[in-house]
Amino acid sequence: MKKTMPTMKDVAQEAGVALGTVSKVFNGIPVGESYRIKVEAAAKKLGYEVNQYARGLRAGTTSTIALILPHVDHPFFSTLAQYICEALLQRSYRMLLYVTAAQPEAERECLGMVRQNKVDGVIALTYNQLEVVEGLPFVSIDRCLGPDIPCVASDNYTGGRLAAEKLLELGCVHPAFLRVGSPNLSETDKRGDGFESLCRAKQVPYEMLRLDDGAEDILFHEFFRSHMEDGKLSIDGIFCSTDLLACRIRTMLENLGIRVPEDVQIIGFDGIRQFGTGSLYCSTIIQPVRKIAETCVDLLLAKNRSNIPALVCLPVSYASGGTTNG
Amino acid sequence: MKKTMPTMKDVAQEAGVALGTVSKVFNGIPVGESYRIKVEAAAKKLGYEVNQYARGLRAGTTSTIALILPHVDHPFFSTLAQYICEALLQRSYRMLLYVTAAQPEAERECLGMVRQNKVDGVIALTYNQLEVVEGLPFVSIDRCLGPDIPCVASDNYTGGRLAAEKLLELGCVHPAFLRVGSPNLSETDKRGDGFESLCRAKQVPYEMLRLDDGAEDILFHEFFRSHMEDGKLSIDGIFCSTDLLACRIRTMLENLGIRVPEDVQIIGFDGIRQFGTGSLYCSTIIQPVRKIAETCVDLLLAKNRSNIPALVCLPVSYASGGTTNG
DNA sequence: CCAGCCTTATGAAATGTTTCATATTAAAAA
DNA sequence: TTTTTAATATGAAACATTTCATAAGGCTGG
Numbered sequence: 001m002k003k004t005m006p007t008m009k010d011v012a013q014e015a016g017v018a019l020g021t022v023s024k025v026f027n028g029i030p031v032g033e034s035y036r037i038k039v040e041a042a043a044k045k046l047g048y049e050v051n052q053y054a055r056g057l058r059a060g061t062t063s064t065i066a067l068i069l070p071h072v073d074h075p076f077f078s079t080l081a082q083y084i085c086e087a088l089l090q091r092s093y094r095m096l097l098y099v100t101a102a103q104p105e106a107e108r109e110c111l112g113m114v115r116q117n118k119v120d121g122v123i124a125l126t127y128n129q130l131e132v133v134e135g136l137p138f139v140s141i142d143r144c145l146g147p148d149i150p151c152v153a154s155d156n157y158t159g160g161r162l163a164a165e166k167l168l169e170l171g172c173v174h175p176a177f178l179r180v181g182s183p184n185l186s187e188t189d190k191r192g193d194g195f196e197s198l199c200r201a202k203q204v205p206y207e208m209l210r211l212d213d214g215a216e217d218i219l220f221h222e223f224f225r226s227h228m229e230d231g232k233l234s235i236d237g238i239f240c241s242t243d244l245l246a247c248r249i250r251t252m253l254e255n256l257g258i259r260v261p262e263d264v265q266i267i268g269f270d271g272i273r274q275f276g277t278g279s280l281y282c283s284t285i286i287q288p289v290r291k292i293a294e295t296c297v298d299l300l301l302a303k304n305r306s307n308i309p310a311l312v313c314l315p316v317s318y319a320s321g322g323t324t325n326g
Numbered sequence: 327m328k329k330t331m332p333t334m335k336d337v338a339q340e341a342g343v344a345l346g347t348v349s350k351v352f353n354g355i356p357v358g359e360s361y362r363i364k365v366e367a368a369a370k371k372l373g374y375e376v377n378q379y380a381r382g383l384r385a386g387t388t389s390t391i392a393l394i395l396p397h398v399d400h401p402f403f404s405t406l407a408q409y410i411c412e413a414l415l416q417r418s419y420r421m422l423l424y425v426t427a428a429q430p431e432a433e434r435e436c437l438g439m440v441r442q443n444k445v446d447g448v449i450a451l452t453y454n455q456l457e458v459v460e461g462l463p464f465v466s467i468d469r470c471l472g473p474d475i476p477c478v479a480s481d482n483y484t485g486g487r488l489a490a491e492k493l494l495e496l497g498c499v500h501p502a503f504l505r506v507g508s509p510n511l512s513e514t515d516k517r518g519d520g521f522e523s524l525c526r527a528k529q530v531p532y533e534m535l536r537l538d539d540g541a542e543d544i545l546f547h548e549f550f551r552s553h554m555e556d557g558k559l560s561i562d563g564i565f566c567s568t569d570l571l572a573c574r575i576r577t578m579l580e581n582l583g584i585r586v587p588e589d590v591q592i593i594g595f596d597g598i599r600q601f602g603t604g605s606l607y608c609s610t611i612i613q614p615v616r617k618i619a620e621t622c623v624d625l626l627l628a629k630n631r632s633n634i635p636a637l638v639c640l641p642v643s644y645a646s647g648g649t650t651n652g
Numbered sequence: 653c654c655a656g657c658c659t660t661a662t663g664a665a666a667t668g669t670t671t672c673a674t675a676t677t678a679a680a681a682a
Numbered sequence: 683t684t685t686t687t688a689a690t691a692t693g694a695a696a697c698a699t700t701t702c703a704t705a706a707g708g709c710t711g712g
Contacts, residue, residue, distance in 0.1 A: 060670095085423055380700090
């Protein structure tokens with residue numbers, strides 16, 4: 001904002017054409033060749049840049065979408081944010097980022113701000129069930145918010161089955177599922193369901209431990225101690241609901257003198273490989289993060305909003321990462 | 327955007343007051359008690375939300391700032407983004423996020439978009455030296471962009487000295503500095519300088535290895551091999567320019583049969599502790615990320631823009647994390 | 653009771669676009 | 683040459699706000 005930024009009127013004057021003509025040029029609407037050239041020259045000479053606020057006001061469309069996340073300081077969310085941001089920039093959309101710390105009131109407040117900002121759409125991953133602005137293109141990640149809101153998620157159920165299947169295949173006879181955080185009716189809850197379903201089908205004895213946030217460490221210790229006999233853990237395979245948890249559990253067990261993967265094998269969920277090239281932290285069920293991001297953007301920006309699917313489940317895959325025997 | 331969103335005019339009519347009065351109420355400008363009540367009641371009844379685009383157009387101020395980062399899919403950047411976002415939301419500012427993949431043209435393009443969007447300010451961490459929009463509040467992270475652009479960074483030089491000091495203190499007699507990426511004139515270059523300066527002062531023989539991006543793994547192997555004698559590494563302490571590199575080097579060495587920290591001690595830089603509670607990955611020099619974020623926001627939003635410092639250096643600290651003997 | 657003063661509400665103007673009804677121009681047909 | 687038609691440039695109006703000059707109202711002091 002030098003002195004005052006040049007406006008379309010200035011460009012029109014400089015080029016000796018009408019205001020509407022300048023507008024057309026900047027919106028890609030066909031215009032006489034000679035006019036286009038004059039306008040472009042004048043615009044460059046004056047250093048004109050279109051004012052998105054005036055455009056947004058008049059046209060009612062802002063080329064801006066909002067991304068609402070619980071955190072961005074978390075490997076899964078940050079990769080998601082990165083890919084979504086890239087996909088949007090590629091399509092000449094800008095991205096407003098809101099972080100909510102997973103708090104209901106913050107999530108609601110975001111929706112208010114979003115309405116004020118007249119965004120063209122919202123992609124949100126919320127921890128709470130909230131009522132969504134009607135009529136505004138909206139895509140939810142990992143949570144079904146309503147019949148008209150498409151939800152994009154990994155195939156968590158199959159992922160859970162896959163984890164159980166792998167553990168059994170690798171020789172486990174007494175697996176367990178561990179998670180922190182109470183069930184919150186999101187798609188991710190299905191990871192445990194899938195695990196349980198497979199163990200039942202195979203008639204294998206299994207454990208399920210879902211802890212509320214809080215004194216998890218103590219409770220985990222208690223859980224492990226209660227499954228110890230003669231210094232040996234009776235559980236020989238653990239499926240953790242996230243990679244972060246898997247890493248914590250691994251450290252915890254190693255501190256107890258239990259070897260991973262010799263004594264107990266661990267599989268996580270997410271598949272974040274942040275520290276690059278070859279250094280995996282745990283065996284895991286990989287979420288197709290890039291695919292999730294692109295699906296969200298495609299759904300949000302879809303021209304035809306009549307036949308949008310209610311739930312898109314994307315395929316997961318298993319990757320060994322040192323906490324299993326394969 | 328239901329049918330059409332209610333406007334101030336609608337609110338004014340509903341409340342039986344003038345347009346200007348409604349405006350005042352929503353801008354916190356004092357107004358007669360009875361008026362305020364009428365307006366607020368009418369606004370609530372109609373579900374009115376202020377239109378930020380109209381406001382932005384007329385007032386020329388948008389309560390929006392742009393954050394430009396090379397990536398957000400990286401523990402240091404994502405924590406930074408998180409804290410900056412939080413600080414901004416707390417002050418009722420929104421944040422537009424741009425990721426550039428560290429590419430010069432993308433970084434420049436961002437500045438163009440930023441100008442179009444009439445943001446109230448920019449916080450940027452760029453890998454390239456770029457000419458900045460004049461007259462627009464701007465704060466740079468880790469790089470001095472010009473005399474009028476404040477730069478916020480950790481005290482990288484002291485951090486480098488501290489790392490060297492620690493290694494020597496812990497018994498190393500032949501330390502090395504490793505980094506990937508050619509020097510790019512950013513503040514982070516000073517990490518190596520600090521390391522070197524301390525080694526010189528203490529008259530300790532040391533190695534410096536700065537690699538371009540590319541075939542780093544091969545070159546690192548070559549480097550290590552050239553410092554091996556009878557299967558023993560002559561280097562006994564490594565200061566890596568980042569934690570990510572430290573983790574890679576650790577894995578690499580362990581694969582070569584060299585034990586960490588018994589045979590060689592490693593210190594990284596950044597201090598990201600993403601996998602939560604107590605699980606550190608490497609000994610490190612911790613950057614005060616939250617402090618950096620808040621300093622950026624404070625500087626950017628400072629009322630008095632006359633006496634803004636050119637460079638703010640924030641103190642770092644050492645933390646042991648298992649790759650050193652203390 | 654009135655003049656003067658201060659406070660506060662009012663609504664027109666301005667912000668920089670897009671859109672659309674109208675005017676202009678050029679080309680084609682008569 | 684004149685008329686018709688098609689194509690395209692024009693500029694006023696609209697978008698929802700803020701701002702500011704003006705009007706209205708309420709007090710105070712004479």
